[in-house]
Amino acid sequence: MSDIKKIKDVYLNKLDSDLNIENLNQIKTELFGKNGQISNSFKSLGSLPTDDRKKFASELNSIKDELQDKINFKLQEIETKEINSKLENEKVDVTLPEREINQGKIHPVSQVIDEISSIFSEIGFSVEEGPDIENEHYNFTALNTPDNHPARDMHDTFYLDDNKELLLRTHTSPVQIRTMLNGKPPFKIIAPGRTYRSDSDQTHSPMFHQVEGLHIDKDTNMGHLKGCLNYFIKSFFEVDKIKMRFRPSHFPFTEPSAEVDIGYELKDGKIVIGEGDKWLEILGCGMVHPNVLKNVKVNPDKYQGYAFGIGIDRLGMLKYGINDLRAFFETDYRWLNHFGFDPLDVPSNYRGLSR
Amino acid sequence: MKFTIGWLKEHLDTKKKDSELIEKLTDVGLEVESFENLNSDLDNFKVAKIINAEQHPNADRLRICDVDIGQENTVKVVCGAPNAKKDLLTVYAGPGSIIPKNNIKLTISKIRGVTSHGMLCSESELNLSDESEGITELKTNKYFDKIGENFFKNKNEKVVDLSITPNRPDCLGVRGIARDLAAAGAGKLKNISNKNIKKNGSQTIKVSISKQKNQGCTVFGSCLITGVTNKESPKWLKEKIISLGQKPISAIVDITNYVMLDLNRPLHAYDADKIDKEIVVRNSKKGETFEALDNKEYKLGDDMCVISDKSGVLGLGGVIGGTRSGTEINTKNILLESAYFIPRSIRKTSKILNIDTDAKFRFERGIDPQSIELGLSKAAELISEICGGKISNFDIQKTDKYEKNKIKFKLSLFEKITGFKVNDNEIVKILIDLGFEVSSEKLELDLKIPTWRPDITQPIDIVEEIVRIKGYNNIETLEPEKTKLKDTLNKQQKLFHFLQRSVASKGYFESVTWSFTDSKINNLFKENLKEIKIVNPISSDLDVLRNSIFANLTFYLKKNLDRGFKDISLFEIGPIFKSSKPGDQLTVIGAIKSGKVSRLNWNEKERPLDVFDVKKDAIQTLVEAGYDRKSFFIRDKSPSYYHPGKSGSVYIDKDDIEPVAYFGDIHPNIVKKLDIKTEGLVGFEIYLDHLKENKIKLKDQKPNFEYSDYQKSERDFAFIVDKNFKAQDLIEIISSIDQNLIKSIKIFDIYEGENIPDNKKSIAINVIIQSSEKTLEESDLEKINKLIISTVETKSGAKIRS
Numbered sequence A: 001m002s003d004i005k006k007i008k009d010v011y012l013n014k015l016d017s018d019l020n021i022e023n024l025n026q027i028k029t030e031l032f033g034k035n036g037q038i039s040n041s042f043k044s045l046g047s048l049p050t051d052d053r054k055k056f057a058s059e060l061n062s063i064k065d066e067l068q069d070k071i072n073f074k075l076q077e078i079e080t081k082e083i084n085s086k087l088e089n090e091k092v093d094v095t096l097p098e099r100e101i102n103q104g105k106i107h108p109v110s111q112v113i114d115e116i117s118s119i120f121s122e123i124g125f126s127v128e129e130g131p132d133i134e135n136e137h138y139n140f141t142a143l144n145t146p147d148n149h150p151a152r153d154m155h156d157t158f159y160l161d162d163n164k165e166l167l168l169r170t171h172t173s174p175v176q177i178r179t180m181l182n183g184k185p186p187f188k189i190i191a192p193g194r195t196y197r198s199d200s201d202q203t204h205s206p207m208f209h210q211v212e213g214l215h216i217d218k219d220t221n222m223g224h225l226k227g228c229l230n231y232f233i234k235s236f237f238e239v240d241k242i243k244m245r246f247r248p249s250h251f252p253f254t255e256p257s258a259e260v261d262i263g264y265e266l267k268d269g270k271i272v273i274g275e276g277d278k279w280l281e282i283l284g285c286g287m288v289h290p291n292v293l294k295n296v297k298v299n300p301d302k303y304q305g306y307a308f309g310i311g312i313d314r315l316g317m318l319k320y321g322i323n324d325l326r327a328f329f330e331t332d333y334r335w336l337n338h339f340g341f342d343p344l345d346v347p348s349n350y351r352g353l354s355r
Numbered sequence B: 001m002k003f004t005i006g007w008l009k010e011h012l013d014t015k016k017k018d019s020e021l022i023e024k025l026t027d028v029g030l031e032v033e034s035f036e037n038l039n040s041d042l043d044n045f046k047v048a049k050i051i052n053a054e055q056h057p058n059a060d061r062l063r064i065c066d067v068d069i070g071q072e073n074t075v076k077v078v079c080g081a082p083n084a085k086k087d088l089l090t091v092y093a094g095p096g097s098i099i100p101k102n103n104i105k106l107t108i109s110k111i112r113g114v115t116s117h118g119m120l121c122s123e124s125e126l127n128l129s130d131e132s133e134g135i136t137e138l139k140t141n142k143y144f145d146k147i148g149e150n151f152f153k154n155k156n157e158k159v160v161d162l163s164i165t166p167n168r169p170d171c172l173g174v175r176g177i178a179r180d181l182a183a184a185g186a187g188k189l190k191n192i193s194n195k196n197i198k199k200n201g202s203q204t205i206k207v208s209i210s211k212q213k214n215q216g217c218t219v220f221g222s223c224l225i226t227g228v229t230n231k232e233s234p235k236w237l238k239e240k241i242i243s244l245g246q247k248p249i250s251a252i253v254d255i256t257n258y259v260m261l262d263l264n265r266p267l268h269a270y271d272a273d274k275i276d277k278e279i280v281v282r283n284s285k286k287g288e289t290f291e292a293l294d295n296k297e298y299k300l301g302d303d304m305c306v307i308s309d310k311s312g313v314l315g316l317g318g319v320i321g322g323t324r325s326g327t328e329i330n331t332k333n334i335l336l337e338s339a340y341f342i343p344r345s346i347r348k349t350s351k352i353l354n355i356d357t358d359a360k361f362r363f364e365r366g367i368d369p370q371s372i373e374l375g376l377s378k379a380a381e382l383i384s385e386i387c388g389g390k391i392s393n394f395d396i397q398k399t400d401k402y403e404k405n406k407i408k409f410k411l412s413l414f415e416k417i418t419g420f421k422v423n424d425n426e427i428v429k430i431l432i433d434l435g436f437e438v439s440s441e442k443l444e445l446d447l448k449i450p451t452w453r454p455d456i457t458q459p460i461d462i463v464e465e466i467v468r469i470k471g472y473n474n475i476e477t478l479e480p481e482k483t484k485l486k487d488t489l490n491k492q493q494k495l496f497h498f499l500q501r502s503v504a505s506k507g508y509f510e511s512v513t514w515s516f517t518d519s520k521i522n523n524l525f526k527e528n529l530k531e532i533k534i535v536n537p538i539s540s541d542l543d544v545l546r547n548s549i550f551a552n553l554t555f556y557l558k559k560n561l562d563r564g565f566k567d568i569s570l571f572e573i574g575p576i577f578k579s580s581k582p583g584d585q586l587t588v589i590g591a592i593k594s595g596k597v598s599r600l601n602w603n604e605k606e607r608p609l610d611v612f613d614v615k616k617d618a619i620q621t622l623v624e625a626g627y628d629r630k631s632f633f634i635r636d637k638s639p640s641y642y643h644p645g646k647s648g649s650v651y652i653d654k655d656d657i658e659p660v661a662y663f664g665d666i667h668p669n670i671v672k673k674l675d676i677k678t679e680g681l682v683g684f685e686i687y688l689d690h691l692k693e694n695k696i697k698l699k700d701q702k703p704n705f706e707y708s709d710y711q712k713s714e715r716d717f718a719f720i721v722d723k724n725f726k727a728q729d730l731i732e733i734i735s736s737i738d739q740n741l742i743k744s745i746k747i748f749d750i751y752e753g754e755n756i757p758d759n760k761k762s763i764a765i766n767v768i769i770q771s772s773e774k775t776l777e778e779s780d781l782e783k784i785n786k787l788i789i790s791t792v793e794t795k796s797g798a799k800i801r802s
Helices: A002-018 A021-032 A037-047 A050-088 A108-122 A150-154 A173-179 A222-237 A290-295 A312-319 A333-339 B005-011 B019-029 B039-045 B174-183 B234-242 B251-263 B343-353 B358-365 B369-387 B411-418 B425-431 B459-470 B492-502 B517-524 B549-562 B609-622 B668-673 B729-735 B780-796
Strands: A133-135 A166-168 A187-196 A208-218 A246-249 A254-265 A270-273 A280-288 A305-310 B001-003 B031-037 B046-056 B062-069 B075-079 B088-094 B110-112 B113-118 B157-162 B208-209 B216-224 B268-271 B278-283 B289-291 B297-299 B305-308 B312-316 B335-341 B395-398 B407-412 B437-439 B444-448 B568-577 B585-594 B633-635 B642-651 B661-666 B681-687 B713-722 B741-749 B760-769
Touching: A002 A021, A002 A050, A002 B001, A021 A037, A021 A050, A021 B157, A037 A050, A037 B062, A108 A187, A108 A208, A108 A222, A108 A312, A133 B251, A133 B549, A173 A187, A173 A208, A173 A290, A187 B459, A208 A222, A208 A280, A222 A246, A222 A254, A222 A280, A222 A305, A222 A312, A246 B459, A246 B492, A254 B609, A270 A312, A270 B312, A280 A290, A333 B444, B001 B005, B005 B019, B005 B157, B019 B031, B019 B062, B019 B157, B019 B174, B019 B459, B075 B113, B174 B251, B174 B425, B174 B568, B174 B713, B208 B216, B208 B395, B216 B369, B234 B251, B234 B278, B251 B268, B251 B358, B251 B369, B289 B312, B289 B760, B305 B343, B335 B343, B335 B369, B343 B407, B343 B661, B369 B395, B407 B411, B407 B459, B411 B459, B425 B437, B425 B444, B425 B459, B492 B585, B492 B609, B517 B549, B517 B668, B549 B568, B549 B585, B549 B681, B609 B642, B661 B668, B729 B741, B729 B760, B729 B780, B760 B780
Parallel strands: B208 B278
Antiparallel strands: A133 A166, A187 A208, A208 A305, A246 A254, A254 A270, A254 A280, A280 A305, B001 B157, B031 B157, B046 B062, B046 B088, B062 B075, B110 B113, B216 B335, B216 B395, B268 B335, B278 B305, B289 B297, B305 B312, B407 B444, B437 B444, B568 B585, B585 B681, B633 B642, B642 B661, B661 B681, B713 B760, B741 B760
């Protein structure tokens, strides 16, 4: 009896000292090996009288458990210590650069198109597209700009044949024509895309982007037009208040026509859109001309509505402080990196247009 | 359209401030481009007196003048004019002045070693006349007490520059502008003073308009003014002409220009003595020529409207006059023309001959056909006043009557279109102020449209008139409705936006380049597509529409390489063109990469880019877009601009006819031709139009989730196959053996060389075998192993490598 208690005390003591894995295995063998002290004690149980045997067995078991727990604990302690000491030698310089990251970029024009689509989606517009090559009918005549109309001079058109039948569209308005010819009113669409005019200087580029808007219904009036554009401009520039001015103007395909200015101020040489006292022209719009509706077989006595055209590149320049239009199309790696957007920055209604 | 506020006030009785008038102009749709102090530069020109003039020591013809410019000290000016002498009153321009004639800015400069502080100006330099021989001589009695004052008096006059839209020819005259302002409440339109001019005798030069098809002239009014003395215009007229940035020529020419700017009524003055007998307005015959006032000789085509006499063409009606019959300073008798030319005819002629004149600009937009006599009266009156002479009766030939067009206008249309209401009486007043004749019935107005408004033809035009005069600020801002008629994007559009960002997320910079390109580069990439030429390209190196995205991408890649970048990844998503037919275009992603992977990397080995880098990007993009990699099929066919041995095409399904993507090394010949210097140049293209709709949609319910927890076994094999045997085929053979058991196949080594016969290669694969029903026993595995080996050997002629 006192023997096993003694064994216990001795070994618990031993296990408390500083051990390595070999020492621990040695202790295990000494206690639980074939001729281990605890093993032997169990063997001796048989020679004890029945009454003593029960008591002794119970005590022996509890001592065994206690020692085993201690050994397991010690084992973990030793293992942890060994790993830790190994880790000491595995230290790397984590300030070394990470493996290469190849961050791509979305072009500002694409980002702005996504922003525009997201905003107009919110107020019920869907996106339509049309071909870059148009015939003169869709680009001009159907839009109430007959051949002898001086307004044609305002579009420096690229032609693809000597008869001037085929051309690169000078605006996105022919998408209006195609959309209305292929469907039935009501129409509520925007049409972003490439447009072309043979003009090239600091503020003109032979290719640029426009977004066309068209809303035709039974009683869509100029108040709706104003409301729609007001909503768009505020959402796009992400400002609460905006000063906006509608000025009478002329486009052959709308009547009445308007040009829209927004207020801005100059801060540190940059244009800040909002409530400044300067005016900046940003788009043209108006009520779709009855002649246009007739041309696409929509009855102007039953249906009416508005259309607008906005320069996408220019919107992007204003919002993101880009000075030179032509740089948009020059694929300068530095420029793309500077003005481009992370591909994961998808403009959306619920997340907001921008971070 | 330029005019001065003073000029405007000749037609408009107003107490409004300049700034209010400017604002009103914008409000009614006459866009103000600029509103500037008339040539504030001209303030630099002072009345001056030469106090002393000495010979220049180093130049015979130059003099050094001491000039009194009204300041404490005189200034020294070197002058070459023969008339620069003591006591002359003249015009001095100080340093910094801009000489009106040539727009040269003066600086203090040394002339033959003597410093000159400014310049004494000739009339020619001041655009006052053609007199360039000497400096301006001012009359002593008028200017003796003005030394130091500004020479140009109208310095307080401000010049307004309007951008007039093509629908408003009436506002190409000051009176039209005044009328709009008056209608908008900015004043009262003054009546045109109608002095009864004395007319004597008939117009003796016979005028006829020939009856021809496509005759471009319908009214030709004229009068003779005999015994005139043409001369320099009086100061008030000169200043008017100068204020608009034009150059005074002679009284007669200046007067016709003045009437044109004032009333938008172009006129033409002929030297009557140079007209051969009679005037015939007729169509030109092909091959006729004449010398125009721009000193160019024009060769005419058929059916252009010409004014002619017995000797031939005098001028192109409404476009440009000719030199033969032009007025000169010694002209004694003039024939004044005031006509109506049909816009279409003017436009056609001027386009063909490429002539742009003030008259053409106006006639093309539509001149008031009822302003013929008004124009003649006003000009004749001024000519006789300034140049003397006798005015004949007016001769008006016409082939068409121009009566006021009528239109019925339902009052309710206004609110229906604009969304706000204007009182009926106010509507009527606006229209009357704009020159309409209004008679009203209950809910409808009967309108007679003023003849100077060719743009107004239907009720909607009336709505515009009312709303612009009333003010666009009265239009309400209605909250937009949010109801949707349709999905925002269709499937193709969704795919476009998805793929765009998918490619960008692989490290590519998105580029947007022209839809046109250089035909020389395009030829390298156009394959069998048709070249589409632009008739009038912006420059000769952007002369065709692109047949491939790569034409521009390679061009710009090279530019960036030249900027010192090495590892570049660019892509563009956009149209390529198959023909010049509208809609015959494809939407394509072109992506291109140059340089190395892991260049100068501390822990990874650098290597040149290769075909598998772009294959990965292409495939991954397609997989991300929802297509099943397992069904993809790769062929080694690709367009000729790829490296023939290191490129391929991707089919979504083996049976598809058209590939959805190409990938590979760019052909070394092209790299060389474009002079692109890089370690590796690879690219891929994805054709959006060839991508079929996904069979499985995101919104669909997913199939039941099935999985197996039975033990997996891995087996490695190495097969020796022909060198050109495709790994894809090996995988296909194995995976079709038992789709229930064979869960994955991976190629982990390709080996050619020692121990392998020539023309052969070894493909090592790892196969994972797992049952969904039980743990496989050794015998089951052995069976499938054997089956794999025997099937591969039979189907491919491969040998298992022992």
